Amino acid sequence: MIWMDDVNCNGQESSLKTCSFAGWGSYNCGTGENVGIRCHCGCSVNRQWESWSLWTSCNSICCSGTRKRTRRCDNPLPTFGGSSCTGNSEQSRTCTGTSCSVRGNWGSWSHWTGCSSSCDSGYQTKHRVCNNPVPSSSGLYCNGKSFAVRNSNIANCPGKSIIKRFNLS
16 A cells, blocks of 8 residues: 655655655555655754844934844754754844934133234134034034133233323312
8 A cells, every 4th residue: 555645855854744745545656656765763953043033123213222133943843852052042232223312512622822912902712613422313502602702911012102091189
């Protein structure tokens, strides 16, 4: 009696009965279709990792978050005492959301410039830039002025007379 006919296996099966076939005891052939099977009994088959999934989206819209990916340990199923996969089934990495509103903050002041005049009164200036950090994603610009001015007094100019007023009351 022929028990299996039109058998189709892909080589990953742990048993011949898991291959597709016409059904137990169903056959449409003569002995010309007979085939043999070479078994490697007792050889263990270890379970292997499948490919990693794609990374998930960052779980934070703003600031620091996490992305993850996973993989399954089921390729193929272990047989004859084969071992399971070693390692992690999940990986994660930190990420930053793209919609973080960052308020600007002033950088350091520059040094004061030299006096604008070589004698008598003049002025000096200094400046700063809103770049620590630069405002982004609708974040507010730095509050305050980007420059400062102060008077500077240098020695009297030569050739100029100084007139002093005295109140004679």
